[in-house]
Structures are given as structure tokens and as C-alpha cells.
Amino acid sequence: MKAAQVIMATGNNAAALAVKSARVDVVPGYPITPQTSIMEAVAAMVENGELNARFIPVEGEHSVLAAAVAASAAGARVFTATSANGLLYMHEVLHMASGGRLPVVMCNVNRGIFAPWTLWADHQDSMAQRDTGWIQYHCSSNQEVFNTILQAFRVAEQINLPVMVNFDGFAISHCLMPLTLPPQEDIDRFLPPHEPGWRLDPAHPSSFSNVTVASEYAPFRQMLSDDIMASVPLVKEAAQEYKEITGMWDGDTIDTYRLEDAEVVAFAVNSMAAELRLSVDILLEQGIRAGLLRPRLYLPFPSEDIIQALPQNAQVMVLDRNYNFGHPGGILAAELKSALFGRRNDITVKNRVMGIGGIDLTRRFMAAEIRAMMEE
């Protein structure tokens, strides 16, 4: 049996290597910072024969996803990636992918959205797509990006839903970290070839996404809603089996650190949650019983797992890297309060918005913020 290989890779490299390991068939792509180097790496791998796939260099993100969903409907395993306004430009086709039950996997490298112009990370782009019916992971390390793309294909193809794998621009996408590459035969065992139950097939003509009457449309939408909820056990199963095969674990629907007896719980997603582990250490040194809960899955929101995991009477400090316009604070806090309401009345939820447009979030800054929130 071959041993795993350890290399140095950026988050975007890690994503491209996962695409290769997943033996993807079709990758439509279009450049946008900070995602671009994923597409460059995939195009190079296709060109030099490392990846037996078709790279389609289309003319905009609406077409990226339109090519992706159509290739998926033809039965191919399809990957693409985008960021910020590219993701917003896809919005219409995001709905077609989920409504059409097409298991496309897409990386969104998080970036603040226009206007005004920014290149750096926040989470407004992905969280603004909450109601498009995509399963959404948010990753906190380069290794997790690699692992999650493979898990995402498995979940997507099991339940016929598209999956978005989010991670922060620059902090993850452009920073080198050690990356463990499991042997290909282990990955093949984890992720078998895509065998869709249905595809566009001249031997079996049928129509796809044309007119429905209300009595047909409504059950379609109900099934979509039900199946998004039903993906939770599949996400857990994929994480567990990936761990059994590769020995690697990033959490399943949630990831926790020092949570068991915490009185103060930091709650955030993506790279800032990795940094928050260090903030928790600072707070622990200061005598504060702190812990971390990171939702790895943003959609479906892992309400049950959060409700089970939070210690009694905890104060949860939600650090949002996005705005929930029309409400004070951020989107994660609203999601968390909605999950806890009537279920965990012992929990106090406090919220601050920070790190917008890539403002640096250091362990000391976030530890100080949490201390200040404790006084509120």
C-alpha cells in the first residue's frame, strides 16, 4: 500500500489537486481574483495530460455555471470555481442547479462584493446565496479544502444536489501550508465513479426542466427542501468514512475546540475560526473558560448538532464576517438565534461584525473582542 505524500500547497493548489483526485470530467472556468489560480492549475493539468478532462474557457460566470449544469445533466462529473461578483453573476443558474438536482461541486473563494471594489475576504458572497438550495461547506485550512471537495462530490452525487465549498481569499487561497495527499487508490475507494440515475440520453428521450403545473412544481420544491435537510447524515457519513480511509478529520457538520466545559463559546466560520483556536488559548490562559464551535456546514444549518454541543448556560460570541442588512449584526448570529429559539433558552447569543473586506483578524484582536463582548 502506498503512503500518503506531504507537499506544500496554497489553498487554491489544494483545490486543484482535489479536482484531479476526484477524476472530474468537465471544468468550465472563468478568471476572477482570488479564485483564478484554481482554473489556471486545472487548465494546465488538462493540457499536460495529468487530468483526463475537458476544460471549457467560457466568457463569464453565468456561462460557467450554465455549461456546468448542462454537462452534469449529460452525466459528467463537473467542477468549477468562482469568487464574489462571479458568484453573484451565477445567481440565476445556482437555482437551476439545485432545482435541476444536478450534483455540481463548486469552490467559492470568499471575497467581499462590489461596490466599492475590494479584493479581500469576507463572507457576504456565499451567505447571500443562502436561499439558492446549495449545500454549503466553509473551510478553515488548505487541507480541509482538499478533503472537503472530495467529500462534497460524494454527498452531491448521493443526493443529487449541488455543493459549494467556501474558503477565504488570500488567507487560505494564496497561503502555503503542508498538504497531505492520500494515495489515489484510497480516494478512488472513497469516491467511486459518478453513475447518475438519469442523464440526457438519446436512447431514452425525456425532457428536463420544461413546463410544470403548480401541482407538479410544488412537490418538486418540497422534495428539494426535504433533501437539503436529509443531506446532514450524508455529510456526517462522508466525513466519518473519509477519516477511516485517510485518517484525516476536519469535523463533520461542526468542528469544536475545548467546547465541553466552556462558559464562553466563540462561533465563526472559515479561516478566522482557525485563528480563533489561538484566541481561545489566550482566553484560557487568562482564566476564562473559553471554547470554539465552528459550523463547517453553513447550509443546511447544523441546528441539531449545535443544540447538542453547546454547554449549559454558555455565552456564545458570534463573530460575523458579513452583514445581515436590515438587522443589527451578521447572518450567522441570526441563523444561530433561529436555531436555538425555544430549544436552548439557557444560551446567551452576542454578536459583532468584523474582518469586512479582509481586515486582518488576529488571535489577540479577537480575544480582546470576546472579552469586551463579555462585559456587554
Place this chain on the structure above:
Amino acid sequence: MATSIKKLPDIEQVLSGNGACGGCPATMGLRMVGKALGPNAIMLLTPSCSVASMGMTPKLGYNWPCINITFASAGSSASGIANAVEIMKEKGRFQGELPTVFTWVGDGGTYDIGFQALSAAAERNDNFIFFCYNNEAYSNTGVQRSGATPRGTFTTTTPTGKRQPKKNMALLMLEHHIPYVATATVAYPGDLYDKVLKAKSIPGMKYIEILAPCYLGWQFDMHDTVQMSRMAVRSGAWLLWEAENGKISFSNPSASIISGKKAAESVDDYVMKQGRFNRLLKGPDAAQRIAEIQGDINREIAFMRERAKIVY
């Protein structure tokens, strides 16, 4: 000589029973296309009359697997499918002969909202046939102007008649350096059939535009569809041509009009038969407006005559 209508194959890909209007030219055109393509094909549509009339998900009145895609996306989605079937065939996951991938899209989805994706697919020379069935308006939403609507046309969004000429879309596609471009219309089914057959045999991007006189949008009697299609060609309002690897050639009767062997019929009869134009006559500037329509047609004939002389 074009294949005689009597010699077209019996195969029917448009099955009996669908929701199209009587005299629908899109359905007639698709029927001819089906005779040339046969059953081994994958069809893409965008929201339009041909989707609204094909049947309810997942059933359909066309004997192909069909996907209705987002309106702006026929070009990019066809690229996705063409690439998908080719790579799956290479990997042994697609059995049998590779199917022809084709789009069936109205003029709105071609000239307007779909232009960007179509242009990019043509520039990439992806392997499919893009069919535009052109009824010169957004007929499915109740007849609004599009980039294909000729000057002088009354639509619900040009209530005094359109003031701008239409684009020459087929020529724009030719300038993308794709291997095959053709125009056709339903009054010349053999010509259309031959062009589709030829397109099917050519790898890369092919563009075929079919003029589709729509009785509802053009306001004529529905039994006159074929006659209206013929009058469009005889008046020179629609030119039948094809271009293989950039070389333009005209088929009759357009060839005779271009060569000057036969004069184009005056546009008057063609205009008078259509409610979408003849309302111009009620205006004080009727003579000038009709002259503009004739002027646009004369200009296109003159331009295409000269353009066809350029061979690269």
C-alpha cells in the same frame, strides 16, 4: 438543386400532439430539422414557444432528450453537453455513436440575451449546431421587439413601429470564423434539410437561422405561413445563403436576386399582407416609413452581394 420535399425521409422527430399554434413555423422548421438529424441527438432549448408547446415535464412532443436551460445560456450549455459526451465517450462511459448536440432557440435567445454565450461558443468552435428559429419578435411573451425585429414593425413595445433596422445575425456568426453558417425558411424545406444534413457532418460550431413567420406576431392568417415565408424570400427581405469555411453561396430564389438575373419583388405586397407593418399606412408619414423598409432590404441585398465576393 435542393432535395425535393417528396424525397425527404419519413422519420418524424416532432411527434403528433403538442401545444403549438396552428400554422406554427417553428414546429414546421423543427420537423424538417428532425428529418435531417434523426434520433441520435441531444436538444437544448431556452424559454420560448417551442418549450411552452412541447409538453409538460418530463414528457415531450419531440423524440430527443431535451433540456430547457436558462435564457442567456444556450451557447455555453451546448458547449457543456458537447464536451461532456465527448469526454465520457473517451472514458468509455457513453455507449454508441456520439449524438449531435443542437440548440433550438428563438431570436430573443440568439440576437439579444443569448448573444454573449453564443458568440463565445462560436469563438471556441465548440462542436454543436446552434439553430435560431427567428420569428422577429418575442412571440411567446405576447410579441415584443427584439434585435431581430425589422424597422417599421409594430410590436407591443414599438407601438408606432420600430425605428431601427434589425441586425444581420447570420453574418455576425460568419465573422466568428466558424466552419458553417446557413439561413433557411420553412417555404423551402428541401433547402433547409440539405443545410442541416451538411451541418451535421461538419465538426465544430455550426449556425443555422430559420426565418419563422409567426401569424400571431406578424398578424396574417395562420394558413398563410408558408406563403409568407416564400414572399419574404422573393422580396429579398430574407436571403437564403450558406457559408462553408467562410465562402458564401446563395440558393434560389435568393441567388437570382443577388446575381441580378431576377429582380426582387417589391416589398409592398409582403408588407400589405402583415398587420405588423400595414398599420404604418394609417400614419401621415406612411410613404417614408415604407420606403425605409424597402431601403433596408435593398441595402442588405447590396451588402451581401459584395460581401460574398470576399473569400479568404
